[in-house]
Amino acid sequence: MKLGLPDGIRACLFDLDGVITKTAVVHAAAWKEMFDAFLRERGGPDFRPFDPVTDYDEYVDGRPRADGVRTFLASRGISLPEGSPDDAPEENTVGGLGHRKNILVLEKIRTQGVDAYPGSLKYLEAVRAKGLRTAVVSSSTNCRDILKVVGAQSLFEVRIDGVVAAERKIPGKPRPDTFLEAARELGVAPAEAAVFEDALAGMDAGKAGHFGYVVGVDRVGQADALRAHGADRVVEDLAELEENS
Secondary structure (H helix, E strand, O other): OEOOEOOOOOEEEEOOEOOOEOOHHHHHHHHHHHHHHHHHHHHOOOOOOOOOOHHHHHHHOOOOHHHHHHHHHHHOOOOOOOOOOOOOOOOOOHHHHHHHHHHHHHHHHHHHOOOEOHHHHHHHHHHHHOOOEEEEEOOOOOHHHHHHHHOOHHHOOEEEOHHHHHHHOOOOOOOOHHHHHHHHHHOOOHHHEEEEEOOHHHHHHHHHOOOOEEEEEOOOOOHHHHHHOOOOEEEOOOHHHHHOO
16 A cells, blocks of 8 residues: 555545645534524524534535535425525525525634645645645535635645536535546546545545545544445544555
8 A cells, every 4th residue: 555545546536624624613613603593593592503513514514505504404394495506695595594604604714714734735745746646526615715725726636616516517425426527537437536535425425436445534533423434444634644554
């Protein structure tokens, strides 16, 4: 094995939030703020709040924004009109709530900043030095801007994010289609690509796409769940892969 990956792996497909950048916690906080305000308005002071760990991991993390809204609300028996992504943030539609959440996350990134995981950047540089192809595969529509902020744009040959997926009408995670599109653009078969994910939906996508290797990145103590959803190996930081290769 080289870089902790099986022989035959020619490309690495990386999720962004929680794998490359420390933005998963920012997203979780924005989802909680948005959903709690909505649920409080709908159910009064006795509403059951959004849990930024269990609800986020199960229903939201890794999914396209609108899918996250729908999936979480369905878990509470709530159905809203679809609307559109351009709906005003005060509108109680799937699009409106998604827009509201995006405004919150952008404000948190603007005021709190965003950092990359040093171990991930180091591992990416090692992957590139070994001649492996690289892509970032993210549900985020802010992926390009975040990569620019942390200076990681040049580490990826291909970017399949929320913007690209919408333009090409590619279904998001937990479907494998965005990862498959990245592999196609890199010119490799799924069996020749490794997927790096921290989200359970991303694990499901890696397993469904029959990729050559699926690495679960455990930032929040969910190693068992990552394995149950298809991880071939679980690490707390990508630097472990380089150290143990």
